[in-house]
Amino acid sequence: MRIDVLGLQAFVSIAERGSFHAAASHLNLSQTALSHRIRKLEEGLGIQLLQRTTRQVSLTKAGTALLPKARRIFEELGTSLDELRLDAEEVGESVEVGCLPTIAMRSMPEVIAEFVRRHPDIHIRVHDNSASEIADKVQSGEAEFGITIVAANRWDLDLKPVVxxxxxxxxxxxxxxxxxxxxxxxxxxxxxxxxxxxxxxxxxxxxxxxxxxxxxxxxxxxxxxxxxxxxxxxxxxxxxxxxxxxxxxxxxxxxxxxxxxxxxxxRTLGIITRKGVALKPAARELLSLVVDALKSERLTS
CATH class of the missing domain: 3.40.190.290 (D-Maltodextrin-Binding Protein; domain 2)
Structure with a gap:
């Protein structure tokens, strides 16, 4: 059974404030919209939760039984969201890139060292894979960009030759x-x-x-x-x-x-990105450092 979260929210707000007017004001809703949510919740459950009169609102027996359970649902949901938020803060921002193993060994260590010097709290993950695997990871969004051989490109990837x-x-x-x-x-x-x-x-x-x-x-x-x-x-x-x-x-x-x-x-080395998808600022900066490093290599002609 699908849980009518909006209906439960409306029910708890009315039960705690004792009136549709106060609950509607708290939820920033019109009284009509609030009444619609309660009616939909009651119809979905097949029971009446609120007893309405011209002067007051009271809970039915079913409403009285539901109220502590509904409160517990929102408390647990709030706790879970707080935990997720804390986890995200602990993990911090990260950048994932795909890179040919040969470039990962030679050019990336100095590039990443410079990037980490500027941004010590950002985590870097390098997928040192084959050209086809790099394209797969960029295409799926697992990697923000890839450093790879310029070859036949996929329709949903942009490729920029570098060196x-x-x-x-x-x-x-x-x-x-x-x-x-x-x-x-x-x-x-x-x-x-x-x-x-x-x-x-x-x-x-x-x-x-x-x-x-x-x-x-x-x-x-x-x-x-x-x-x-x-x-x-x-x-x-x-x-x-x-x-x-x-x-x-x-x-x-x-x-x-x-x-x-x-x-x-x-062979031509280049950068692949997802077509129409903008890089995060951190990824753009890392990409700029990569391009500068590749262009600075002394290559025989």
Whole structure:
């Protein structure tokens, strides 16, 4: 059974004030509207709650039994709302964003550190997921915006390109290749290479750019994640090809990133947001810091 909250509110107000006039004034209603609420409540219950005369209003036996129960309903509701309000105050404001793992490792720590310095009470949650998962989270509203690869976009998302990032060969700094200013894809033939899974957007970009030439390369290993590919290079198992920003700062101390040409393969990083939905002020500020950080990266041409 649906609870007629407005009717109960009207009933309690009349019972406590002893008149329709005083109750209507308290609830900021006309007496006609108040009478309508009581009539609807009584009809829904199938019983009379108030005994009306020209001079006074009194409770029937059923009304007398209902009054303490109705009061308890509103007291419990008020307590529950107060608890929710306190919980919200304890949690505080939060911002959730989606971000490619490679960008989350390299660019986001400094961005978030600066944001937290400005807003120490705002909680940040980063969903470091794949491009498709980021789009899902932004589309559902779980993330306010996403930092991802610019590709075929969904109709209800806006996409803004920010920076074009080249793919590079990652090799140990003590390798002879590390001294080369750049390398062609032909020069990679015969080298043991670590390949990223076909499920990733990075792999698709490389395969599309190389076409049939990709079959001439010695793809010795295949892994699912960029971090695994980097660990294979560190162990001396071979070389890998990654977007330049995928090589985090720590790895860059012992590994070198060599530009690749003929062809130059790039990916475009951008920001996706829900179409027609304005960002919260905190999310807008965080987004601005992210864009500035991406644009400030020193990328090979």
């Amino acid at each position: 074009k990032e080249p793919f590079v060969l990652v090799c140990p700094r003590n390798s002879q290749l590390a001294a080369a200013p750049s390398l062609t894809w032909t020069q990679l033939e015969g080298l043991p290479l670590v390949r990223i899974s076909a499920e990733t957007g990075n792999r698709i970009l490389i395969d599309d750019a190389l076409g049939a030439r990709r079959e001439k390369l010695a793809w010795r290993y295949e892994v699912q994640r960029v971090a695994t590919a980097v660990s294979f290079v560190r162990a001396g198992l071979g070389f890998t090809i990654l977007p330049q920003l995928a090589l985090d700062i720590a790895a860059a101390e012992e590994l070198a990133a060599i530009p690749l040409r003929s062809p130059t393969v790039t």
